[in-house]
Amino acid sequence: MNDLERADPLSDPLAHLGAQNMTGRRALVTGGGQNGALPGVGYATALLLASYGAHVAVLDRSADAAQRTVERIVADGGIAVAVVADVTDDLECERAVAEAAAALGGLDLLVNNVASGDRAGIFDVTPERFAQLIQINLMSAWYITRHAAPILPRGSAIVNISSVGVRARGPGMPYCVAKAGVENLTEGSATTLGPQGIRVNCIEVGAIWGSFAAANMDEKMREPRRASTTLKTEGSAWDIAHAALFLLSESARWITGQILAVDGGPAAFLPPGPPVTSVSKSDHALA
16 A cells, blocks of 8 residues: 555545646657647647646757757746657667656656658558658657666656557558557557556547648648547647646556547548558658
8 A cells, every 4th residue: 555545535645746747757758849830749748748847858850840849848937858869770769768868867757759651551652661661650669668668767657659540441551550559569568567667558649730730631631630520629739748648647647558549539430631642752750
Protein backbone atom coordinates (compact mmCIF):
# COMPACT_ATOMS: atom_id res chain seq x y z
CA MET A 1 0.00 0.00 0.00
CA ASN A 2 1.43 3.39 -1.00
CA ASP A 3 0.88 6.79 0.57
CA LEU A 4 -2.15 7.48 -1.63
CA GLU A 5 -3.93 4.33 -0.47
CA ARG A 6 -3.20 5.16 3.20
CA ALA A 7 -5.29 8.31 2.86
CA ASP A 8 -9.01 8.51 3.60
CA PRO A 9 -10.60 6.09 1.06
CA LEU A 10 -13.56 8.43 0.75
CA SER A 11 -11.32 11.29 -0.41
CA ASP A 12 -9.77 11.72 -3.84
CA PRO A 13 -6.13 10.57 -3.42
CA LEU A 14 -5.05 12.62 -6.46
CA ALA A 15 -6.73 15.90 -5.53
CA HIS A 16 -3.54 17.35 -4.06
CA LEU A 17 -1.78 16.99 -7.38
CA GLY A 18 -3.96 19.54 -9.15
CA ALA A 19 -5.43 18.95 -12.59
CA GLN A 20 -2.75 17.10 -14.55
CA ASN A 21 0.05 18.97 -12.80
CA MET A 22 3.41 18.43 -14.51
CA THR A 23 5.60 20.49 -12.20
CA GLY A 24 9.02 18.90 -11.88
CA ARG A 25 8.46 16.44 -14.71
CA ARG A 26 10.96 16.23 -17.58
CA ALA A 27 9.65 15.40 -21.04
CA LEU A 28 11.16 14.46 -24.37
CA VAL A 29 8.87 15.11 -27.36
CA THR A 30 10.02 13.82 -30.74
CA GLY A 31 8.93 15.64 -33.89
CA GLY A 32 8.26 18.64 -31.67
CA GLY A 33 9.49 21.35 -34.02
CA GLN A 34 7.14 23.75 -35.74
CA ASN A 35 6.90 24.67 -39.41
CA GLY A 36 4.31 26.87 -41.07
CA ALA A 37 1.17 28.49 -39.76
CA LEU A 38 -0.56 25.43 -38.28
CA PRO A 39 0.47 23.49 -35.17
CA GLY A 40 1.74 19.95 -35.36
CA VAL A 41 0.94 17.37 -32.70
CA GLY A 42 4.48 17.48 -31.33
CA TYR A 43 4.48 21.27 -31.11
CA ALA A 44 1.09 21.38 -29.38
CA THR A 45 2.06 18.63 -26.94
CA ALA A 46 5.36 20.29 -26.06
CA LEU A 47 3.67 23.64 -25.41
CA LEU A 48 0.87 22.10 -23.37
CA LEU A 49 3.24 20.07 -21.18
CA ALA A 50 5.34 23.16 -20.55
CA SER A 51 2.27 25.20 -19.66
CA TYR A 52 1.49 22.65 -16.94
CA GLY A 53 4.98 22.92 -15.50
CA ALA A 54 7.03 20.28 -17.32
CA HIS A 55 10.53 20.99 -18.58
CA VAL A 56 10.58 19.92 -22.21
CA ALA A 57 13.26 18.70 -24.62
CA VAL A 58 12.00 19.38 -28.15
CA LEU A 59 13.53 16.88 -30.57
CA ASP A 60 13.43 17.53 -34.29
CA ARG A 61 15.66 16.89 -37.29
CA SER A 62 15.46 20.62 -38.08
CA ALA A 63 17.32 22.88 -35.66
CA ASP A 64 15.24 25.87 -36.78
CA ALA A 65 11.94 24.05 -36.25
CA ALA A 66 12.97 22.83 -32.79
CA GLN A 67 14.15 26.31 -31.81
CA ARG A 68 10.85 27.88 -32.88
CA THR A 69 8.99 25.63 -30.45
CA VAL A 70 11.51 26.29 -27.69
CA GLU A 71 11.26 30.05 -28.19
CA ARG A 72 7.46 29.91 -27.97
CA ILE A 73 7.62 27.90 -24.73
CA VAL A 74 10.16 30.27 -23.20
CA ALA A 75 8.13 33.31 -24.29
CA ASP A 76 5.15 31.80 -22.47
CA GLY A 77 7.22 31.42 -19.30
CA GLY A 78 8.16 27.76 -19.66
CA ILE A 79 11.46 25.89 -19.76
CA ALA A 80 12.59 24.02 -22.87
CA VAL A 81 15.69 22.95 -24.77
CA ALA A 82 16.17 21.99 -28.41
CA VAL A 83 17.63 18.62 -29.39
CA VAL A 84 18.50 17.99 -33.04
CA ALA A 85 18.69 14.41 -34.32
CA ASP A 86 17.73 12.07 -37.15
CA VAL A 87 15.42 9.61 -35.39
CA THR A 88 15.79 7.05 -38.18
CA ASP A 89 19.33 6.39 -36.90
CA ASP A 90 19.75 4.36 -33.71
CA LEU A 91 23.01 6.02 -32.67
CA GLU A 92 21.47 9.45 -33.20
CA CYS A 93 18.56 8.44 -30.98
CA GLU A 94 20.91 7.21 -28.28
CA ARG A 95 22.73 10.54 -28.36
CA ALA A 96 19.48 12.53 -28.38
CA VAL A 97 18.09 10.74 -25.32
CA ALA A 98 21.36 11.25 -23.44
CA GLU A 99 21.49 14.92 -24.47
CA ALA A 100 17.90 15.55 -23.38
CA ALA A 101 18.41 13.81 -20.04
CA ALA A 102 21.61 15.75 -19.38
CA ALA A 103 19.96 19.08 -20.21
CA LEU A 104 16.89 18.44 -18.07
CA GLY A 105 18.50 16.47 -15.26
CA GLY A 106 16.73 13.26 -16.27
CA LEU A 107 13.58 12.14 -18.06
CA ASP A 108 10.14 11.14 -16.76
CA LEU A 109 7.97 11.52 -19.84
CA LEU A 110 8.36 10.51 -23.47
CA VAL A 111 6.17 11.29 -26.49
CA ASN A 112 7.01 9.41 -29.70
CA ASN A 113 5.32 11.62 -32.25
CA VAL A 114 7.41 11.43 -35.43
CA ALA A 115 5.34 10.60 -38.50
CA SER A 116 5.55 10.73 -42.26
CA GLY A 117 3.42 9.31 -45.02
CA ASP A 118 1.35 9.62 -48.14
CA ARG A 119 -1.42 7.55 -49.69
CA ALA A 120 0.73 5.35 -51.90
CA GLY A 121 -0.39 1.71 -51.83
CA ILE A 122 1.63 -0.99 -50.06
CA PHE A 123 2.55 -2.65 -53.37
CA ASP A 124 2.94 0.57 -55.33
CA VAL A 125 6.03 1.91 -53.61
CA THR A 126 9.63 0.98 -54.13
CA PRO A 127 11.26 -1.29 -51.52
CA GLU A 128 13.42 1.67 -50.53
CA ARG A 129 10.38 3.89 -49.84
CA PHE A 130 8.58 1.13 -47.94
CA ALA A 131 11.64 0.64 -45.72
CA GLN A 132 11.95 4.41 -45.27
CA LEU A 133 8.36 4.73 -44.05
CA ILE A 134 8.76 1.83 -41.62
CA GLN A 135 11.97 3.41 -40.36
CA ILE A 136 10.40 6.83 -39.83
CA ASN A 137 7.04 5.78 -38.38
CA LEU A 138 7.89 2.63 -36.41
CA MET A 139 11.60 2.13 -35.91
CA SER A 140 12.08 5.68 -34.65
CA ALA A 141 9.72 5.00 -31.73
CA TRP A 142 11.52 1.76 -30.93
CA TYR A 143 14.94 3.42 -31.08
CA ILE A 144 13.99 6.26 -28.76
CA THR A 145 12.08 4.05 -26.32
CA ARG A 146 14.81 1.46 -26.01
CA HIS A 147 17.36 4.12 -25.10
CA ALA A 148 14.99 6.01 -22.78
CA ALA A 149 13.62 3.00 -20.88
CA PRO A 150 16.81 2.28 -18.86
CA ILE A 151 16.90 5.81 -17.45
CA LEU A 152 13.17 6.36 -16.87
CA PRO A 153 12.38 6.16 -13.14
CA ARG A 154 9.36 4.44 -11.61
CA GLY A 155 6.29 6.55 -12.26
CA SER A 156 7.35 7.56 -15.76
CA ALA A 157 4.99 7.51 -18.72
CA ILE A 158 5.28 7.13 -22.49
CA VAL A 159 2.75 8.09 -25.15
CA ASN A 160 3.10 6.90 -28.75
CA ILE A 161 1.24 8.60 -31.57
CA SER A 162 -0.58 6.41 -34.10
CA SER A 163 -3.42 6.98 -36.57
CA VAL A 164 -6.98 5.78 -37.04
CA GLY A 165 -5.71 4.70 -40.45
CA VAL A 166 -4.60 1.44 -38.86
CA ARG A 167 -8.28 0.44 -38.67
CA ALA A 168 -9.04 1.26 -42.29
CA ARG A 169 -9.82 -1.79 -44.44
CA GLY A 170 -7.97 -0.37 -47.40
CA PRO A 171 -6.39 0.44 -49.63
CA GLY A 172 -3.33 -0.64 -47.68
CA MET A 173 -0.58 1.91 -47.19
CA PRO A 174 2.94 1.57 -45.73
CA TYR A 175 2.12 4.41 -43.30
CA CYS A 176 -0.77 2.39 -41.83
CA VAL A 177 1.33 -0.77 -41.64
CA ALA A 178 3.98 1.13 -39.69
CA LYS A 179 1.47 2.75 -37.33
CA ALA A 180 -0.11 -0.65 -36.65
CA GLY A 181 3.36 -1.68 -35.58
CA VAL A 182 3.49 1.31 -33.23
CA GLU A 183 0.29 0.12 -31.56
CA ASN A 184 1.69 -3.38 -31.10
CA LEU A 185 4.91 -1.83 -29.80
CA THR A 186 2.81 0.12 -27.29
CA GLU A 187 1.10 -2.97 -25.93
CA GLY A 188 4.33 -4.96 -25.81
CA SER A 189 6.21 -2.11 -24.14
CA ALA A 190 3.47 -1.68 -21.55
CA THR A 191 3.69 -5.29 -20.39
CA THR A 192 7.50 -5.27 -20.57
CA LEU A 193 8.03 -2.00 -18.71
CA GLY A 194 5.08 -2.29 -16.33
CA PRO A 195 7.09 -4.06 -13.59
CA GLN A 196 9.47 -1.05 -13.66
CA GLY A 197 6.53 1.24 -12.95
CA ILE A 198 6.56 2.74 -16.45
CA ARG A 199 3.24 3.23 -18.21
CA VAL A 200 2.95 3.12 -22.02
CA ASN A 201 -0.12 4.21 -23.97
CA CYS A 202 -0.97 5.24 -27.52
CA ILE A 203 -3.19 7.82 -29.19
CA GLU A 204 -4.85 7.15 -32.54
CA VAL A 205 -5.09 10.50 -34.29
CA GLY A 206 -8.27 11.07 -36.26
CA ALA A 207 -8.97 13.38 -39.20
CA ILE A 208 -7.69 16.53 -37.53
CA TRP A 209 -6.58 19.56 -39.50
CA GLY A 210 -3.03 20.56 -38.67
CA SER A 211 0.41 20.84 -40.22
CA PHE A 212 0.57 17.15 -41.21
CA ALA A 213 -2.81 17.16 -42.98
CA ALA A 214 -2.23 20.52 -44.62
CA ALA A 215 1.07 19.31 -46.06
CA ASN A 216 -0.55 16.28 -47.67
CA MET A 217 -3.95 17.40 -48.92
CA ASP A 218 -5.94 20.33 -50.24
CA GLU A 219 -7.88 22.47 -47.76
CA LYS A 220 -11.11 21.73 -49.64
CA MET A 221 -10.98 18.29 -48.00
CA ARG A 222 -11.53 19.78 -44.55
CA GLU A 223 -15.31 19.84 -44.84
CA PRO A 224 -15.86 16.21 -45.93
CA ARG A 225 -13.38 15.08 -43.28
CA ARG A 226 -15.30 17.03 -40.64
CA ALA A 227 -18.57 15.59 -41.87
CA SER A 228 -17.21 12.05 -41.58
CA THR A 229 -16.98 12.26 -37.78
CA THR A 230 -19.77 11.37 -35.37
CA LEU A 231 -19.58 14.80 -33.72
CA LYS A 232 -19.51 16.61 -37.09
CA THR A 233 -16.75 18.87 -35.81
CA GLU A 234 -13.13 19.35 -36.81
CA GLY A 235 -10.34 18.40 -34.44
CA SER A 236 -6.90 19.94 -34.16
CA ALA A 237 -3.45 19.12 -32.83
CA TRP A 238 -4.54 20.58 -29.49
CA ASP A 239 -7.15 17.86 -29.06
CA ILE A 240 -4.38 15.28 -29.39
CA ALA A 241 -2.11 17.22 -27.05
CA HIS A 242 -4.73 17.32 -24.30
CA ALA A 243 -5.25 13.57 -24.60
CA ALA A 244 -1.48 13.08 -24.32
CA LEU A 245 -1.40 15.37 -21.27
CA PHE A 246 -3.97 13.18 -19.54
CA LEU A 247 -2.22 9.91 -20.36
CA LEU A 248 1.12 11.29 -19.19
CA SER A 249 -0.32 12.68 -15.96
CA GLU A 250 -0.89 11.07 -12.58
CA SER A 251 -4.61 11.23 -13.37
CA ALA A 252 -3.94 8.23 -15.64
CA ARG A 253 -1.75 6.40 -13.11
CA TRP A 254 -3.69 3.13 -13.55
CA ILE A 255 -3.90 3.19 -17.34
CA THR A 256 -1.32 1.40 -19.46
CA GLY A 257 -1.19 -0.59 -22.69
CA GLN A 258 -4.22 1.25 -24.08
CA ILE A 259 -4.98 2.69 -27.53
CA LEU A 260 -7.08 5.86 -27.27
CA ALA A 261 -8.79 7.07 -30.44
CA VAL A 262 -9.12 10.85 -30.54
CA ASP A 263 -11.19 11.13 -33.69
CA GLY A 264 -14.50 12.89 -33.10
CA GLY A 265 -16.28 9.55 -32.97
CA PRO A 266 -16.37 6.57 -35.35
CA ALA A 267 -16.57 7.68 -38.95
CA ALA A 268 -19.67 6.78 -40.94
CA PHE A 269 -17.35 6.51 -43.93
CA LEU A 270 -13.62 6.67 -44.54
CA PRO A 271 -12.42 10.31 -44.42
CA PRO A 272 -11.33 11.33 -47.90
CA GLY A 273 -7.75 12.10 -48.76
CA PRO A 274 -5.55 12.64 -51.80
CA PRO A 275 -5.78 10.02 -54.55
CA VAL A 276 -3.66 6.94 -54.03
CA THR A 277 -0.50 7.28 -56.06
CA SER A 278 1.45 4.59 -57.85
CA VAL A 279 5.03 5.14 -56.69
CA SER A 280 5.93 7.67 -54.04
CA LYS A 281 9.06 9.68 -54.70
CA SER A 282 8.33 12.60 -52.40
CA ASP A 283 10.67 13.47 -49.57
CA HIS A 284 9.31 12.71 -46.13
CA ALA A 285 8.07 15.30 -43.68
CA LEU A 286 8.01 14.79 -39.93
CA ALA A 287 4.94 15.71 -37.94
